[in-house]
Amino acid sequence: MKTLLSALALSFAFALPHVASAQETADIQTLTRLSEQGSVDAQLALAEELLLAQKHEEAMHWYTQAAQQNHAEAQYQLGVLQQAVNRDMNESRQWLERAVQQGHGKAQQLLGFMYQFGRGVEPDMTKAEHLYKQSAEQGNAIAQQALGAIYASRKDYAKALHWFELSAEQGHSLGLSSLGGLYERGEGVAQDKARARELYVMACDAGNLIGCDNLERLDK
Numbered sequence: 001m002k003t004l005l006s007a008l009a010l011s012f013a014f015a016l017p018h019v020a021s022a023q024e025t026a027d028i029q030t031l032t033r034l035s036e037q038g039s040v041d042a043q044l045a046l047a048e049e050l051l052l053a054q055k056h057e058e059a060m061h062w063y064t065q066a067a068q069q070n071h072a073e074a075q076y077q078l079g080v081l082q083q084a085v086n087r088d089m090n091e092s093r094q095w096l097e098r099a100v101q102q103g104h105g106k107a108q109q110l111l112g113f114m115y116q117f118g119r120g121v122e123p124d125m126t127k128a129e130h131l132y133k134q135s136a137e138q139g140n141a142i143a144q145q146a147l148g149a150i151y152a153s154r155k156d157y158a159k160a161l162h163w164f165e166l167s168a169e170q171g172h173s174l175g176l177s178s179l180g181g182l183y184e185r186g187e188g189v190a191q192d193k194a195r196a197r198e199l200y201v202m203a204c205d206a207g208n209l210i211g212c213d214n215l216e217r218l219d220k
Helices: 022-036 042-050 054-068 073-085 089-101 106-116 127-138 141-153 157-169 172-183 193-205 209-218
Strands: none
Touching: 022 042, 022 193, 042 054, 042 073, 042 157, 054 073, 054 193, 073 089, 073 106, 089 106, 106 127, 106 141, 127 141, 141 157, 172 193, 172 209
C-alpha cells in the first residue's frame, strides 16, 4: 500500500479536496481496520490520507492515537495541526516538546520558532537558539537559516556564513537571500556583488520576495 507524504507543510497549506477512487476507499477501509487494532504505521498513514481529504478533525484523531504511542512524527504533525486548525498553542507546544525529546528535527525547528517569537510561550532566545542548533545539525534548512540570522544579528559573521551556506546548499530561498546579503555587504566573506546577485536571483526564482527586492535594489 502506497504511503502518502504528509500534506501539511510549515506554511500550514492544505491539499485541495479530491474524490476518492474505489481503490482509495478500499485502502482507507483497510487502514481504518488496522488503525483500530492499534497499528501505529496504519494510524499515521490513515491520518495522512484524511488530511489529504481535508478531514482535519478525523486526521487529528488518528495522529493522536499514534502520538500517544510515542511516535515522534505523529507528535510533530499533531503539534502543527493544533496550531493550524485549533489555534491551540499550548497543546501544540506540549506535543512538539514530546517530539523534541525524541530528537525530531522539524519539531525542534518549530518549537524554536515559537520561543523566538513568543508564539504561545514567553520569548526565550536562549531556548530558541538551542532548538535551532539541534535542528540545524540534523540538516534542517529552515533552522540553519534561522540560526545563521541569530549569529548575524550578533555580528558573528563567520558562524552566520557557515549556517547560511548550509541552508542555501539545500535550495532554501531565505538561506539563499541571507547568504547573498553577506556577499553584498562583505560580512564574513570578501565582498562580491556579482555572487550576491546570483544568490538573489536563485532566491527570487524560488519565490522569496526578500530576494526579489534585494535583486531589484542591487540592479538599480
